Amino acid sequence: GTQVEWKVFEKSKVYMADLESGLHYLLRVELATHKTLEGEELKTFKDFVTVVAKLFPGRQSVVKLLETLLEWLVSLPLEKIPYDAILDLVNNKMRISGLYLSEQVQWVGCQGSSVALRGYPCSLWTLFHVLTVQAANRPDALANTGFEDDPLAVLQTMRHYIGTFFGCQECGKHFEEMAQESLNQIKTVDEAVLWLWRKHNQVNARLAGSMSEDPMFPKTQWPTPDLCPTCHEEQEGLHVWNEQMVLAFLKQHYSASNISPKYSS
Ligand code: FAD
Structure with missing residues (x-):
């Protein structure tokens, strides 16, 4: 196989290379398994593009590409869109106008x-944590999209995307169960940030020691004390989270200013 060189990185940072590689994979690989988009699938995809176009704190060429894709999807009166038309737009039309999403996968x-x-x-996961934090930090970003004043905008979009397109169907099933259980209790954008954190930790706990665990990256309850000491407390000898501190940490960790441009080509 191809030897990929190890990239030195900091656990306290989020990397633009991961976010852009994820978008590349989503648009050019995952979506490609659906030959045409229609009905609920098309709505799910449109909602996803809306949320990322408005909230993704990315480089201008990528944000512009997402905005152009959104305008195109919204202006099309079609009930059915062939995937090839989306790919054509992402690959060709956009490159001509200088809008570009790298085809190189670069995990950091x-x-x-x-x-x-x-x-x-x-x-x-990283993308959706970033998006929930952006929704909390920029309350007006979703104005005139149909998602304004909806604290669940990002999470519902994620739920539908994962259930419809995510290659791991078992993951989609588990996520849907968690959503059905407690999504309707969320009343604010801050609660949405914390909900996704809590559910991600639930998944980490379930997957600890399983086949999908990378031995170099053991599943933990995150953020670990080295990343956020004040997130952890003890009550009567038992570990408890200080959720106020966790929220502040998430809003810092997944903020635009903590996204490193290192390795993004
Ligand atoms: P990931 O869990 O992917 O986490 C990525 C990064 O997010 C971590 O490195 C850390 O920096 C940060 N992070 C970790 N925990 C949190 C947290 N609680 N809050 C905020 N940030 C955090 N795999 C299965 O085998 N079965 C499943 O049912 C399953 N369900 C999934 C559901 C969803 C919605 C998604 C996106 C993935 C699911 N997966 C599932 C895949 C699995 O959760 C991991 O993504 C995969 O195993 C890779 O793990 P990882 O070590 O890279 O860390």
């Missing part, structure tokens, strides 16, 4: 000790 914070581990699923 999401690199695994083998090619089968981490990568895309890691980037998808």
Whole structure:
């Protein structure tokens, strides 16, 4: 196989290379398994593009590409869109106007000790954490999209995307169960940030020691005390989270200013 050079990275950072590689994989690989988009699938894809176009704190060429894709999807009166038309737009039309999403996969914070581990699923979690934090930090970003004043905008979009397109169907089933259980209790954008954190930790706990665990990146309850000491407390000898501190940490860790441009070509 191809030897991929290990990239030095910091656990306290989020990497633009992971987010862009994830978007590349989503648009050019995952979506390609659906030959045409229609009905609920098309709605799910449109909602996804809406949320990323408005909230993704990316480089201008990528954000512009997402905005152009959104305008195109919204302006099309079609009930059915062939995937090839989407790919054509992403690959050709956009390149002409200088809008560009790299076709190179470059995992950094999401690199695994083998090619089968981490990568895309890691980037998808990262992307949705970034989006929930952006929705909380920029309350007006979703104005005039149909999602304004909806604290569930990002999570519902993620739920539908994961259930419809995510290659791991078992993951989609588990995520849907968690969503059905408690998504309707969320009343604010801050609660949405914390909900995704809590559910991600639930998944980490379930997967600890399983086949999908990278031995170099053991599943933990995150953030670990080295990343956020004040997130952890003890009550009567038992570990408890200080959720106020966790929220502040998430809003810093997944903020635009903590995204490193290192390795993004
Ligand atoms: P990931 O769990 O992918 O996490 C990526 C990064 O996010 C971590 O490196 C860390 O920096 C940060 N992080 C970790 N925990 C949290 C947290 N609680 N809050 C915020 N940030 C955090 N695999 C299965 O085998 N079965 C499943 O049912 C399953 N369900 C999934 C559901 C979804 C929605 C997604 C996106 C993935 C799912 N996966 C599932 C894949 C699995 O969760 C991991 O993504 C994959 O195993 C890669 O793990 P990882 O070590 O890269 O860390």
